[in-house]
Amino acid sequence: MSLKKILPGRLGFGTAPLGNMFRAIPDEEARATVEAAWDQGIRYYDTAPFYGAGLSEERLGQVLAGKPRDEYVLSTKVGRVILDEHETAAPDFGEKGGIFEHGNPNRIVHEWTADATERSIEGSLKRLGVDRLDIVWVHDIAQDFHGDAWLGKFEEARTGAFRVLSRLRDEGVIKAWGLGVNKTEPIELTLALDEPQPDGFLLAGRYTLLDHEHALQRLLPMAQEQGVGMVVGGPYSSGILAGGAHFEYQQAPPEIIAKVDRLKELTAEHGISIKAAALQFSLAHPVADAAVPGATKPSRIAEDIAALDEKIPAAFWHDLRAAGLVSPAAPLPDGA
Template identity: 85%
Template sequence: MTLHDILPGKLGFGTAPLGNMFRAIPDEQARATVEAAWEQGVRYYDTAPFYGAGLAEERLGEVLATKPRDAYVLSTKVGRIVLDEHETDVPDFGEKGGLFEHGNPNKILHSWTADATERSVEGSLERLGTDRLDIVWVHDIAQDFHGDAWLAKFEEARTGAFRVLSRLREEGVIKAWGLGVNRTEPVELTLALDEPRPDGFLLAGRYTLLDHEHALQRLLPAAVEQGVEMVVGGPYSSGVLAGGAHFEYQQAPPAVLEKVARLKDLAARHGVSVKAAALQFSLAHPAAAAAVPGATRPERLAEDTAALDEPVPAAFWHDLRAAGLVSPAAPLPAGV
């Protein structure tokens, strides 16, 4: 079964912002945003225990509890267990440090073992208030990629999380599993394994208008060859492509802001919204099954839906490539 067989459309909803990413948002606003996604026809929702130490799962589950369970697809992640005890020190989340400082105060345990995977799934089911998950991603095993440290995490996940999730898939408990990461290396390594075999992967921020060269080199050709599909996470590059100030979970540096300005200028000349360019570029790759932008305001969901269907002239894509703003190896939307 492929991700295309499971997912109900090209546009999903990523719930990291509901975990109070970067800033605190009121519960009422979070609920209204999920309701807006539903009203816009979004039927795929992605979340994770890491998002606000369970806060995003709780908020999402509260709204989805009012919807028919068979009407939507739900994915979450394993690799972080939300503990009952509260954090007293500043948690070490590496490159994602401080990202969810406004989330729940619970401590988070990092572990990709078999036992931790089962505990993580049980915790997510409870917070989401549901009896089943459709897709489970193995979260962030290559965070802070450097040296050999991540290889130990990968081996722990290979002998733990990968095998547990493969068993759950075989038993029909879940429909699919894969990696949910913001690095290409662990997915490349996983695709090189004889077993366990993933069904797909969620790649955050690594197949966008601003960052796609590395994914195009080895990962995506291997994925297409093996029929393993991708969910594009963070298609707006942490928000900087949608009018925000963040890139890679930090304040966007001058070089990124300069490239965004060039993209905006080119888009304006063609009467194209940057959101439309960003979404449609990411989804043009044959490995892409869906994209899951996040939001904290209800009106953003209407923007995303409109961006997905917005007519974009072929001349825009040709000028984008001619200006060197996208790789010549990147597939462009059909008909270009």
Template identity: 80%
Template structure:
């Protein structure tokens, strides 16, 4: 089933921050943020076992387990099995470093076999307190986690997770599956396969105002030709487009800081919020079905929804194109 037939709106809540990403988030702050998302009408929620070693799923389940199951769409990810035992030694998250160092100390098993996929799903259902999942993403089978051996992980997933998720979809247990990654190449490989066929993908950080040229070269034309939809994760590029200091989960380098400064100068000139420019840019591509934005402050939910609906003058998009800050291949709102 196509993503646009499943997702209830163009914006969802990304719950990675609830896994204590970057900092320890108090329980009451997490609860208030989730309640704000629900009260503002958000009905699409994305999470993953990786986020805080299950903490994000537990916190999200505290809200969703109390709601009618047919009233929301829920996606999580496979590829990590969370054990009850405490992790010994340092945790290797590839380029993401110590991103969830404030999460739970539970051991995380990184595995994409058929057996691990089924265990991952069972663990997610238990932590979330729900009886079914709508969308499952195969998580992080890419270079940023696995370096030169990422193709081995992809093959493990192709013969394991892909087949399990295809079967579950065909049996009606889940509604859709795809890849949830921070790189384009695994999705390109998947779309080139004769089978199994994904329904969509979640691409984090690769279709934003700051980073989109690579996705436009091969991935998005392939997806558009095949009618496969994209959920844009990380539309604020880890926060630097929303007033933060992180880009790609690390301190933003000087060239990114300078590009944000130029973007901010342009948005100020036209009286536009940079959040609105970021969200509306990410949604302008015909493959884009929705964005998922993370937050740990209740006020951020209202900001995101206002940004989605903010009226941006056509002159801004024309000026953005003329500035060279976006690829000439990138579709812009209003056809600029």
């Protein structure tokens, strides 16, 4: 089933921050943020076992337990099985460093086999306290976590997770499946397969104002041709486009800060927020069905909704193009 038929709107809630990403968030703050998302009409929630070793799923589930299950869409991911035992060594988060060092202490098994996929789903259902999932993404089978070994992980997923999720979709257990990654290559490889195809993909950080040219070269034309939808993860590039200091889950380098400063100058000239420009740019591509920015404070939800609804003059998009701040191939909201 196409993502567009499943997703309830263009704005969802990405719950990675609820897994104590970068900092320890009080339980009350996490709960209040999810409640704020619900109260303001957000009905799509994306999570993953990886986010704080199950902490994000647990916190999200505690709030959703009091909501009618038919009134929201829920996606999680496979590829990490959370064990009851605690980790004794420092966890390996690949290029992401200590992103979830404040999460649960549980040991994480990184595996994309058929058996691990089924165990991962079973664990997610338990932590979330629900009886079904709508969308399941195959998580992080890419270079940023596995380096040159990523193709081996991809093959493990192709013969394991892909087939399990295709079967579950065909049986009506889930509505859709796809890849949830921070790189374009695994999705391109999947779309080129003759095997059962994914319904969509969640691409984090690769279709933003700061990083979109690579996705436009091959992936997005392939997806558009095949009718495969995209959920945009990280539309604010880990926070740097929303007043934060992170880019790619690390402190932003000088060249990125310089580009953001240029973007801020242009948005100031037109009297608009950079957050609105970033979010609306990410959703302007025909393949983009929704975006799932993350949040850890209730006020951020209102900001995201305002950013989606903010009126941006066509002149801004023309000036953005003229300044060379976006790819000539990138679709813009006013068609420029």
